[in-house]
Amino acid sequence: xxxxxxxxxxxxxxxxxxxxxxxxxxxxxxxxxxxxLLDLMSIEYKPGQKLPTWVRALNGHKVRVxxxxxxxxxxxxxxxxxxxxxxxxxxSIVNHFIEVTLTEETTAFNPDIIYVEGYFYASEVxxxxxxxxxxxxxxxxxxx
Amino acid sequence: MRAAALLLAFTTTAPLQDEGDPAAEARRLLEVATxxxxxxxxQASLRLAAMGEDGAAxxxxxxxxxxxxxxxxxxxxxALSAFEDERMRVALWESLDDVMNxxxxxxxxxxxxxxxxxEQPRFQALLxxxxxxxxxxxxxGVAVGDEARAKEALRASLxxxxxxxxRRAATALAKLGEHAALAWLIEDLRRDDSWxxxxxxxxxxxxxAQALGKLLGREAIAxxxxxxxxxxxxxxxxxxxxxxxxxxxxxxxxxxLPDIARAPGEIQGEVIGVELLSCREGELLLRxxxxxxxxxxxxxxxxxxxxxxxxxxxxxxAQEALEVxxxxxxxxxxxxxxxxxxxxxxxxxxxxxxQLSKGPEAVPDLRPAALHPVAEAMIQSAGAAGLExxxxxxxxxxxxxxxxxxxx
Numbered sequence: 001x002x003x004x005x006x007x008x009x010x011x012x013x014x015x016x017x018x019x020x021x022x023x024x025x026x027x028x029x030x031x032x033x034x035x036x037l038l039d040l041m042s043i044e045y046k047p048g049q050k051l052p053t054w055v056r057a058l059n060g061h062k063v064r065v066x067x068x069x070x071x072x073x074x075x076x077x078x079x080x081x082x083x084x085x086x087x088x089x090x091x092s093i094v095n096h097f098i099e100v101t102l103t104e105e106t107t108a109f110n111p112d113i114i115y116v117e118g119y120f121y122a123s124e125v126x127x128x129x130x131x132x133x134x135x136x137x138x139x140x141x142x143x144x
Numbered sequence: 145m146r147a148a149a150l151l152l153a154f155t156t157t158a159p160l161q162d163e164g165d166p167a168a169e170a171r172r173l174l175e176v177a178t179x180x181x182x183x184x185x186x187q188a189s190l191r192l193a194a195m196g197e198d199g200a201a202x203x204x205x206x207x208x209x210x211x212x213x214x215x216x217x218x219x220x221x222x223a224l225s226a227f228e229d230e231r232m233r234v235a236l237w238e239s240l241d242d243v244m245n246x247x248x249x250x251x252x253x254x255x256x257x258x259x260x261x262x263e264q265p266r267f268q269a270l271l272x273x274x275x276x277x278x279x280x281x282x283x284x285g286v287a288v289g290d291e292a293r294a295k296e297a298l299r300a301s302l303x304x305x306x307x308x309x310x311r312r313a314a315t316a317l318a319k320l321g322e323h324a325a326l327a328w329l330i331e332d333l334r335r336d337d338s339w340x341x342x343x344x345x346x347x348x349x350x351x352x353a354q355a356l357g358k359l360l361g362r363e364a365i366a367x368x369x370x371x372x373x374x375x376x377x378x379x380x381x382x383x384x385x386x387x388x389x390x391x392x393x394x395x396x397x398x399x400x401l402p403d404i405a406r407a408p409g410e411i412q413g414e415v416i417g418v419e420l421l422s423c424r425e426g427e428l429l430l431r432x433x434x435x436x437x438x439x440x441x442x443x444x445x446x447x448x449x450x451x452x453x454x455x456x457x458x459x460x461x462a463q464e465a466l467e468v469x470x471x472x473x474x475x476x477x478x479x480x481x482x483x484x485x486x487x488x489x490x491x492x493x494x495x496x497x498x499q500l501s502k503g504p505e506a507v508p509d510l511r512p513a514a515l516h517p518v519a520e521a522m523i524q525s526a527g528a529a530g531l532e533x534x535x536x537x538x539x540x541x542x543x544x545x546x547x548x549x550x551x552x
Contacts, residue, residue, distance in 0.1 A: 034371055036350055036370075036371070038347065038350045038351065038354075039350065039354075042354050047187075070478075071474075071478035071479075071501055072477065072478035086419075086482065086484065086499070087421070087479075087480050087482055087501070092182045092183065092184075092185045092186045092218065092219045093186055094183060109473065109474050110473060111473050111474050111484065111497040111498070111499035112341065112473075112494070112495070112496070112497045113341050113342065130176075130183075130184035130187050130188070131184075131187065132181070132183050132184060133183070144494070
């Protein structure tokens with residue numbers, strides 16, 4: 001069985017509602033799974049504990065996420081935080097944002113709803129004993 | 145208990161760095177909690193709380209200073225409920241009475257997570273707060289107290305203007321055994337409405353599905369995806385099955401939903417919208433349609449007729465403003481006071497958003513002058529919609545509390 005099919009079966013068998021990501025494949029080779037920040041935020045996350053199976057199943061896969069650029073995102077950076085609401089009030093909670101790295105453009109603050117599509121990574125990244133990111137996404141550019 | 149578990153989790157993953165001098169360590173953590181990267185402030189705040197009296201002492205010092213809780217920043221402010229020191233909790237409750245407090249939703253959330261039985265009346269009072277996020281957080285606190293009183297209070301929140309408040313109230317009631325409230329969550333699975341580009345229906349579906357999964361068990365929502373349109377065959381079949389399960393639980397009590405809780409229909413021709421989210425004045429959501437209707441709030445229950453040409457005039461003002469503003473889309477500094485204008489200009493499928501944001505301090509000239517005629521026209525237009533006395537003044541006050549005074 002192809003790995004993608006295994007992933008789909010795994011995700012579907014978990015019976016997740018908003019968390020069930022299978023969506024139509026993209027024109028590119030890799031299938032794209034639609035991911036919701038609301039689902040990531042609903043995780044009862046505790047540092048050091050394993051992330052839910054459905055999140056780990058998406059690790060390294062291509063996803064599409066909708067959200068807002070965090071308020072105060074400076075211009076000209078490769079990275080920004082994608083948050084689920086326009087006020088960006090959840091930046092201090094690590095499972096409430098995705099750190100997006102842009103590979104083909106830099107940031108220019110946009111208050112509209114935006115979409116990013118790219119490879120998703122989920123794991124704890126620590127600096128000086130603190131967890132600084134949990135979810136990351138590498139995307140060529142922002143989609144409007 | 146939950147707070148204690150969270151504290152334990154954080155403290156076990158990162159030992160204190162200055163164990164020999166707890167006071168120095170507390171000061172270091174305080175600095176990270178208030179001045180560090182936003183990403184780690186919550187973690188530092190919880191570690192400070194886990195230090196016990198040493199941590200509490202440095203926070204109390206800040207609380208007693210002139211700027212009080214505002215000097216803590218949002219992360220440490222929200223973490224006050226994790227300290228064992230009862231004075232922190234008192235400070236949190238007092239801060240909720242401060243109309244200038246920019247973090248009232250966070251304060252209500254912090255208190256509700258660790259709610260005490262005797263606090264139920266205070267949480268109940270928050271159910272009618274002017275800010276929907278505060279009302280939504282208060283639900284959990286009300287549910288902790290006396291069951292009969294909780295049920296009575298939460299039933300009233302089932303007709304709240306805000307969808308999230310209704311969902312939280314329905315979830316809390318269902319947890320308390322009032323299964324008729326599940327009807328609200330089932331109805332939310334049928335929502336597919338939007339507010340200009342904001343897909344509120346999809347958010348409602350996702351949150352309702354999460355709540356149902358917790359209430360009925362994961363297996364009950366297996367195969368349901370909130371990303372599927374609710375009128376798709378697969379979604380309809382799943383919603384019907386879920387409804388049958390919920391009706392079974394509710395017995396003969398399955399209710400007829402009030403209009404406010406019904407899945408809204410599509411608003412045709414919405415071209416202009418403004419979100420006014422003010423810590424002090426509360427929230428207003430207004431939309432104008434091409435056929436001269438004013439839509440108040442999130443859904444479709446409050447639609448007013450406007451004089452012919454009202455929306456065209458607004459669009460004209462908007463176009464004039466956008467020509468001046470160019471590509472500048474955001475003004476001010478991050479904060480939860482927001483004034484967001486949405487313009488869907490002719491020929492465009494998506495709205496163009498202009499955002500003003502600020503913290504608790506007044507910023508008199510936050511709104512660029514080019515937007516003043518738009519705001520004035522919105523106030524006059526909405527004022528002409530035949531709503532209750534004081535309505536126009538309320539809109540003006542809310543605008544001015546956000547972007548600053550409007551020009552004469």
